[in-house]
Amino acid sequence: MPASASWRHRRFCSDRLLPGDCAAERAGAWVAAHPGLSLAGSRCVTAAEVPALAVAEVAPGVFVHTGAVALASPENGGDIANLGFVIGQDAVAVVDAGNTRAIGEALYAAIRARTDLPVRWLILTHMHPDHVFGAEVFREAGARIVASDRLPAALGARAESYVAALERQVGPVSALGSRLVLPDQTVTASETLDLGGRALRLSAEPTAHTDNDLTVRDTATDTWFLGDLVFDRHTPSLDGSVLGWIEVLRALAAEPAARVVPGHGGPVLGWPSGAAPTAAYLAGLVAETRAALDAGESLGAASRHVGADLADGWQLFDDFNARNATTAYRELEWE
Structure with a gap:
């Protein structure tokens, strides 16, 4: 109890x-x-x-909570990312932990409403706050935290700013008790976790959305958790390499899957069709950034218009596109 x-x-x-x-x-x-x-x-x-998070069983034994397509706020308590868990015969694995301790607790309650099996692993798909701040709850529950081998350095570099921003974004009550914790084990290339009767295949991806993206495939149902490598409705957020992201999506699209779980939106998408909007946005961003560079535009000038015509179908576009354009410019100016 x-x-x-x-x-x-x-x-x-x-x-x-x-x-x-x-x-x-x-x-x-x-x-x-x-x-x-x-x-x-x-x-x-x-x-x-x-109180438990609402989850949907998207495949046998695979559950997903769909976060709001919104910026973190006191009204939504920071509940803006997709989270999931997979139940095997012997144990449970959780995929991402949410933006606050309170969200992690509510996800834990959702698991306990469905099984008494031990929560053996928490897998973090990348270091962004909306996916990691609830992790301590699962460590306290006995889970080992697993992430890309590049996540500790990336999270450590931003921990102070992430912590400072959390209360400002979600309010002091929602943020209460939230803190960042580092993983117990890391993945350099690939690793398999055995839940009993089903296995999860973890793959550390090259720099794309971030430099520490990790994908999780449930081999029993061919359900693939792709984290923020794929966005649905929510405008993509570039924090790694735009060229690398395009290449990672191209490589992943060559592998069949029954369904994928994006980091935002969904909760499930077809594959590889589910990656098409994200890939198209990134390709457009590259093309327009290169045109701006060829025209000799400064970073400030380019960031005001690059990608502006790519808004169709995306929410929160004005919150993310200019930042994406800035990141793409800084990468592509050295081609």
Whole structure:
């Protein structure tokens, strides 16, 4: 039976869930490990008492929560990324942990509503905050955190700015208790996790959306979690290499799959058709950036118009396109 405890930070108070056995000393140890919080009380709860994320079973034993296609805000509590889990005969593996500890707790509750099997692994598809801030919940539940071998350095380089931004984006109550943790094991090329009766194949990809993208394929149902290598409806966000991303999508498209789970939108897409909008946007961004460079435009001038005609079908376009254009310009100016 897990414990539910109320934590105070300045004048804000919120309940937080501690997975595992209910013991009073665990609450004290947890708050001691989270500076700035104080314990206001604790109690034992059943899994049924914990609000759970809504999930859909997209294939037998494969569940996906669809995040909002939106910027993180107090209204949505930062719930903007797709998250999932796969249930085997012996264990559960989780794919991405959400933007806050509260989201990670709600995902854990959704798992416990469907199985009592141990949560053995949490797999992070890349280091962006909306996919990783809930990870500590699963470590407390006994899971090993798995990620690309390039994620620790990438996350470490931005940890301070990510933490500083979280409360500003989602509000102090939603952010309460959230902190970043590093993986327990990393993947350099590929690795297979055995859940009992089904295997997950993990592949570290070349630099694309980020320099630490990791894909997860459930071989039992041929369901492929692609993280933010594929966007649906949500404008793609470039934080790695635009040329590398195009090449990674080309390589992945050559491999058949029954369905893919994108990092945003969906929750499932056909394959390889599901990658076509993302690939087309990136190709257009490259073509327009090269034209701007050939015309001798400065970065400032190019970023104001490159990609502006690619908005059709994408949400949050004005929030991401200029940033993408800037990143593409800085990469392609050295061709």
